[in-house]
Amino acid sequence: MRHHRSGEQSVANGSSGSPVEQPAPGRRATLLTRKRPPVAKASMNTSTSSQPSVSSSCQSRRSGSPVFWGATSEAPLYAGPLGEAVGVVPAGAVLLEASRYRDVFGGWWISTRCDDGTLGWIAYSQATEAPAADDAAAASSWCRVYDTRATPAAASDSEDTLSLRAALPNTEMSWRCVLPAISCAEVSRTAAAHFLFRDAELYAHYWAAVHPREKTARDWNFEYQRAVEQCWLAAGVFRSDASISATTLPARPEAVPHVPLDTLIAAFRSEAERTVVQIWKEAITPPPCRQVAAHPRFPDQVYFHGGMLLRRCVDTPDGVLGGDEMAMKCGRAIYRNLEILAHVAPRHALHVPLHAYCTFGGFSFLCSAIPPYGTANLVAADRSTVVAMEGNGAVSAGTSMAPPPRSGFVSDLLQGLGRALRFQGGDVPLEWRVYAGCDRRLYLSQAHRLLPPVLPPHRADLCVSVSSLPTKPLDRQAGTSAASCLYASLLCDCVRPEVFFTWPRPWLPNECVCTPERLAKRASDAHACKSEALASQSCAVGAWIKSEGITRVAGTLGFQFPVVAPLLSVESCTICGGEIDANELRFVVCTNPLQCCHICMHCYTRLVFEHPGREGACADPLDQCCPAAVRCGAGCRKAGSFLLVPTLTDLLHANGLSLRYLPYVLHRLPQTTRSAVEHWCHVELVARTAKHLLQRDLRTATTSVEARSVCAAFFTALLQPAGATSDRFWRTRLGPALQSRFAGVCEPFRLSVQSLRLVAERVASLAGVTFSESCLSSLALLSASANSAASHHGTDCETGASRRDAGSPMNATATDTGGAFIEIEQIAPQTRVFPAPRMAPPSLSPETTSDVGAEGKSETIASVRGLVERLLLFWVGYTPEGANDAQQPFYLDESFLHSSLWRLG
Template sequence: MRRHRSGEQSVANGSSGSPVEQPAPGRRTTLLTRKRPPVAKASMNTSTSSQPCAPSSCQLRRSGSPVFWGATSEAPLYAGPLGEAIGVVPAGAVLLEASRYRDVFGGWWISTQCDDGTLGWIAYSHATVAPAADDAAAASSWCRVYDTRATPAAASDSEETLSSRAALPNTVMSWRCVLPAISCAEVSRTAAAHFLFCDAELYAHYWSAVHPREKTARDWNFEYQRAVEQCWLAAGVFCTDASISATNPPARPEAVPHVQLDTLIAAFRSEAERTVVQIWKEATTPPPCRQVAAHPRFPDQVYFHGGILLRRCVDTPDGALGGDEMAMKCGRAIYRNLEIIAHVAPGHALHVPLHAYCTFGGFSFLCSAIPPYDTANLVPGDRSTVVAMEDSGAVFAGTSLAPPPRSGFVSDLLQGLGRALRFQGGDVPLEWRVYAGRDRRLYLSQAHRLLPPVLPPHRTDLSVSVSSLPSKPLDRLVGTSAASCLYASLLCDCVRPELFFTWPRPWLPNECVCTPERLAKRASDAHACRSEALASQSCAVGAWIKSEGITRVAGTLGFQFPVAAPLLSVESCTMCSGEIDANELRFGVCTNPLQCCHICMHCYTRLVFEHPGREGACADRLDQFCPAAARCGAGCRKAGSFLLVPTLTDLLHANGLSLRYLAYVLHRLPQTTRGAVEHWCHVELVARTAKHLLQQDLRTATTPVEARSVCAAFFTSLLQPAGVTSDRFWRTRLGPALQSRFAGVCESFRLSVPSLRLVAERVASLAGVTLSESCLSSLALLSASSNSAASHHGTDCETGASRRKVGSPMIATATDTGGAFIEIEHIAPQTRVFPAPRLAPPSLSPETTSDAGAEGKSETIASVRGLVERLLLFWVGYAQEGANDAQQPFYLDESFLHSSLWRLG
């Protein structure tokens, strides 16, 4: 490898991709020609460039005796766990077990090696609970016919030894594992032990002790709340058009409040990013010399600067959440939940401070404005939670151990919010709290948990081979998890918001967080626990994802189903000039940043399936390209680097699936079109894993020069199509990380060389790294090495210019290894911040959507008037010290009440 002063780094030349290896193989596997397996496998057309790579024999060979399984009846053969049926195993056939795998829903799968080296999978059992009649039916298709491990137990045998001899997979899963539970006291201890959940205590500390001393710090919370209220006022939430015209201030266009809010959000985002970068720069600076002040109790985790509270998403030294990776997931989940609540809560007179989630230098930060309240301003209180915090010794100074009784008005507000969020009976999560602010606003706190979990709980350590069976049953594995880790898992492994709001039935907000009485009932009454699990919407969602959800996304990606979501526009195909309907996939073929040239899926399938068969065509179907389709004048992409529209991430999310199911979507792709579309799944799997590894590497960098060097070295290892460095990187880093992060990745696969540009673009986009266009275009040279004349003469299809004309001193040096190089323009933070709320409150209940006309308008006015009247009475009766009337909401102003609401009477 040749490293240049300019920050570029050469990429080794090669013509074959690097397979994702298991962590243990002793040699690199090679691509084998696909043959017909001993069982009846369905015929299919596959791409030779993206062909799965045969695992080496040492990966599949058991250290002990072989295990054979006999088919008692005709059974299907699958492409992978939860995958597409690709053939039929006749009754009486005997298969040699290669490995075992347990999917995230509890079903057992057994693989067998085919003649071509690939793995075929049989479904041993789909059961997640037992005993039941369905379990016996599911397991009756296969029986063990030979296994010498089934020997009598010796007196000295340990439990681990007995488990390793188990010939039959353990399909028993208790109902308490299907529907786990954590007590309110354990939730409180988790919140008190980790700074990510200490909202009220941190807000109180900084508002009273630090914020007043910073005269230059902006009051982001007040500006945000006032701007949001102005948007809701302009949308007619608090009054009708007549009442708006009757107010004292002159009426302004509706766009003005939103422009102000957008400007404020952009400024908050910029300030948060600047502070995060400053924290990164001061990592090695002594604390007295730092510009960003740290919290005295959490010196390396919590910061305050410019009126913004920043919490680094890392775990505590004792691993309360299960590691830094889980802490980052918790921070991302907290932000997502608060973003949803921020859209709905203002319509119910409840408020959330402005938040942002920023990632830079390998660390993520949860950033928020500071609301003006103290821990003593708790309005609704739960005595059991406070007692639990007191018993754990985690009560902060100023925390009221005797909270006031729950206010009926605040309970009604929470119930209305719960109904708007589609919670059954208007209930809300038990740990939610409401605090009275000094600006006469009611603030939600501890609102970290919102979206229900997908049940049964997902576990990434269920993929096991024959030689390493689990030493303990699943029940005990789940039972030994710490309460805080279980809470973190329930917080992160939840349903998508798209599925949450479109699910046909309301949700139970506290299925897994229980009161002590309910927890004791579940532990003592197995029948009651079973009844709750069968009626659980979270369990129903898990069953839906396992069957229809994965099938819907795989069918859409495989050209079998129309695109139902997300919404697309109608446009013209730049190759055939035909119309691309709104329910069809389309593919970006140009290198223009605007992505303006798209072709339809019919032209795409003809390009990748018909051209390789013609004489003189490229052997790799993904190496095809269509220059005439790039009408904008920019370069033309090769088929392997076409941009999928919508993106695979958008396709999964819009259909209610998280990316954790991507490997199962890959297994369930239709075999007829798999060779043309599977590389997008491979690219996304690799890119998501590579982003995680790059973030780990960036944590060691302390200067911009070091960060660029780390990124250049990482991209060089990732994008090499062949070589010792590439082999070591994929075998020791990327392969194991990919299998640990994505459940269902059970077999190595080969990335197509033409897809390397797409990998580079996707990793750079996820990591906030900007690669130069010349760097991305140079990756096309890697796949052109098989044609030396074309690689050194003629025109580059992705740049549209002569290669000799494009040359520069840096690129000329890099051509010694094929012409590809890495050039990083800059590295920027990746930030998500609250968007502007909707113009109108969401109508999520049938009662609100059925109202129309004058009757509905009058009912809305009456409800708003009643809400404002109760707010006035609440604040009249709530004596608060240090209240600031100048910052109170506009609807509590006396002039507004007289001129607007009361005039309507």
């Protein structure tokens, strides 16, 4: 249902809005709240600027160069790019353009200023759904009726500025941009040029040269692989007969005592965190005095300690990845893909070493155990990628990495893994390789790319607002520079695992990574490229996210749809005593770390929308609280700091959306409930951006005292509700960073002062900072004092400015009130480590066999026996140099096979 806004009356009558009013140079930009019933207005808000201020010269050109658009037919008016329709523009209406914006999918949006001061948006095109000439129908609803931009007032603009501002939005999008391609050789050159992708070389160096000399170093890889196999044994994968107990099995060679998998993973996490902290402490220590040894070729990027390989996710701005931020994204993507493979690959006798991803002191590290193989143990690889890497000098002189002819057994293993991962035809990414380990295990390597990309690729040069042109070149992104940046973008901007495993059709593993023959065909045959794009599942996912995916999350957050994912438990509401069903949102109202007191969304909406207002002031719905709902004896939260369950991040991820789409979810929130739920989107946007800025600041700290000082100064500026320091921070740092990190944030928004505690808790959880409870409690006092000041001075409910100072350029700069009370108890590493894999019987078929009845049991036994027989035959024909029988899988031990597995037959 489309809703009219009070500010759209002039649109309905066909009149144009007033010219765009730019803020004065020294004024803190604010977002004017949409006109809603008084119950939905906030009485005191802290405004944030998500756009850099526009210069005065630009203001004069903009005011002297208006552009008008006429509706040739009835068209909807949207709350934002890819947002909810909030009104209808009748045919013949004329709108004044305020700004232009191109979303991540290539569609153009034009904004106009409504009577209530907010921006309304019209969709000029849907370029990705109907590229090139096919989008004429989509653009026919609007035509430019008046344009004076090419006047002497705008003559001083550069050619680039004129091309962006004066030209019609270019709705054409080449099929080669929708479905980009990179050659295998370029992929290999990228892998050879950056240490994050050089698995085999680093493993070989440390296993052969360093690991044998470290007598005290643990063999994490052997312990992990053996612990996983013990889980198989306990799950009955190799013992389908319940009469065979673990005590009757023959003794297996044990190099170390058996360690339960969960205990081992916890120990690996602890060791990784301790080592990362030590590396941070030794940043200014001379190399000879350091405890953590650095790689001779990568002295500040690659480390070895305690049997663990650690790679710092960094890159220079002119490096192969384009900077530290993209390197950190690549590190997270590599870890996530390997985590998925650690669950699936062992069922197909293919192994992945234990990994962790640890962030501390502003840097992220990819930590891994060291598997026992070298570059000479390559048994399966795509020949074109190997030749390209050799030509790049990635291997030492005189050493050939060319693989021997691939055995049928290894091909079957990869094909089975590909089918289990739902790849078409059982194919796998071309970069993947298989190495034979000295422990008689087959290891996957170069498995950095797994999840398919979302197409068309997200390009930073498309997601710009023409009203404020960038003053410096945009970061290198997909399609704008080197092929290595395209590969990194395809690696990071991919579908969520929740979509990958539930999508109804199989995927192409090499949709954008092509052989030379396929690349040449795409370049010469535009029709073939168009056909591939139309059939692409990655393009279909992009269209699904744009429509249904964003709508599903926005509808769930806006109380319109039930919670389908993630799974929730049934709780009791502490206000009405009713039952909160598993498909309903719930809200934590207490400050107890156990988050034990919940209220239902019906009680929450009554609390927010039916609050009493004070005479002469606008009541803030987020200032409400309900102490009677807290049954545990802890403190009571205000409505603006209620914890949403599930969290917004969990809600997005469980429904297949990445956080990059959060601004579009915000635009698509239902207007009827937007004022009650939008602050959670604002908090998440601010928190994610603040974490990034805090990590950047922490990189300058070299001691724990400096780190605490950096955090204290940062959070003081972030959490202070008013004052020059806070104003400067939000206007010059947080606002521009938020706009650059989140495509879709097209105008400033206002963050309620009642959500300061929620912001503090969210940033702290993302950055590994622990605040004292007195620090968090003091934020409620800050919000209360801000409310009192607003009431005393008669603050306007829409602008947040004093009536006395309305219109003054100094009204955003308040007197410092002493700032927030910041007390930091701890700064700890943030670590993700492989969870214990869910065990299932290994099988060469994509379906796992069910152990139901005698027939199912027989099929399972036959599958296990066939796999083990082929493994034995493979290792009889291929024995790697330096093989260690004591570390081989226990199911390859001859006595175990005779007394256990064969007995099952």
